[in-house]
Amino acid sequence: METLRGRTALVTGASSGIGAVVAEALAGAGARVGLVARRKDRLERVLARCRERVPDSAMWVADLADLDAVDDLAAAVEREFGAVDVLVNNAGMPKRRRVQDLSPAEAEDVMRLNYLSPVRLTLALLPGMIERGRGHLVAVGSVAARLGPPHEAAYAASKAALTAFWECMAVDLDGTGVQVHVVQPALIGGTELFTQPGNEAPLSDLSDALPPQDVADAVLNALAEGRFEQYVPDWFHEMASGKAADVDAFVAGVKEWTRERLER
Ligand SMILES: NC(=O)c1ccc[n+]([C@@H]2O[C@H](COP(=O)([O-])OP(=O)(O)OC[C@H]3O[C@@H](n4cnc5c(N)ncnc54)[C@H](OP(=O)(O)O)[C@@H]3O)[C@@H](O)[C@H]2O)c1
Numbered sequence: 001m002e003t004l005r006g007r008t009a010l011v012t013g014a015s016s017g018i019g020a021v022v023a024e025a026l027a028g029a030g031a032r033v034g035l036v037a038r039r040k041d042r043l044e045r046v047l048a049r050c051r052e053r054v055p056d057s058a059m060w061v062a063d064l065a066d067l068d069a070v071d072d073l074a075a076a077v078e079r080e081f082g083a084v085d086v087l088v089n090n091a092g093m094p095k096r097r098r099v100q101d102l103s104p105a106e107a108e109d110v111m112r113l114n115y116l117s118p119v120r121l122t123l124a125l126l127p128g129m130i131e132r133g134r135g136h137l138v139a140v141g142s143v144a145a146r147l148g149p150p151h152e153a154a155y156a157a158s159k160a161a162l163t164a165f166w167e168c169m170a171v172d173l174d175g176t177g178v179q180v181h182v183v184q185p186a187l188i189g190g191t192e193l194f195t196q197p198g199n200e201a202p203l204s205d206l207s208d209a210l211p212p213q214d215v216a217d218a219v220l221n222a223l224a225e226g227r228f229e230q231y232v233p234d235w236f237h238e239m240a241s242g243k244a245a246d247v248d249a250f251v252a253g254v255k256e257w258t259r260e261r262l263e264r
Helices: 018-030 040-053 067-082 104-132 154-174 212-225 236-245 247-263
Strands: 008-012 032-037 058-061 088-091 135-140 178-185 229-232
Touching: 008 018, 008 067, 008 104, 018 032, 018 040, 018 088, 018 135, 018 212, 032 067, 032 229, 040 088, 058 067, 058 212, 067 104, 088 104, 104 135, 104 154, 104 178, 135 154, 135 212, 178 212, 229 236, 229 247, 236 247
Parallel strands: 008 032, 008 088, 032 058, 088 135, 135 178, 178 229
Antiparallel strands: none
């Protein structure tokens, strides 16, 4: 894979779960890593592990739902690091709530953190990448972006918006040297996504979950191979193309699956 030695990487949502493991993997590949999240104590622990590999890695405590603070964050990181070569937009929140119980404010909160905030950070760091003629813009999406899961309308919509933005960005940035990647994880365990307050219990069996390291591997592969979209696990790609081939049959299947789960 492309060596990241001498390169910088900024990872949002690096205080737990997927982001913490991705940050450590990037440091393991030699990148000077910048970590962002709200919980200082948790970030400090991840930073200590990254610094064992790359001592001048750094952290920023920020609430990414505050969109104006996102611009300040981008400026602070560029001042400290000089340049950001790899941006991993990973911070995100779940919203497991069937649409009949969803409030407009909840739908807006999810969109702000999962879509508007990564777009804002990306647009703030993009001019520098274009000027240098290199960079990687990574989004941690979700299979929900493509598959319309039950009781997750707000979450799925935020990830679909993120994916659509990324897809168009991949085309627009052709020839600039800036590469665009989206990683779409299915069920990943060892994270805090399934214990966040304000959510229904998950309908899926968490015993089927994959480790966050699989997402970190997918990020590193995407950087090395220049691939646009990567599912984790890879076979979810077939589920997405199966859905595209017959959306009505897919929706009928999801309804049946959901009924079975709710009756358990
Ligand atoms: N786990 C899965 O099955 C799965 C599947 C598909 C996609 N994903 C996606 O993977 C990403 C990481 O999720 P995860 O599973 O690793 O869950 P997680 O352990 O809850 O991680 C979420 C991260 O986002 C940060 N974050 C949340 N709100 C924030 C805010 N307002 N400002 C700054 N940072 C914020 C959290 O840090 P603080 O609380 O410290 O701020 C934390 O570091 C999310 O985008 C999620 O949608 C997860």
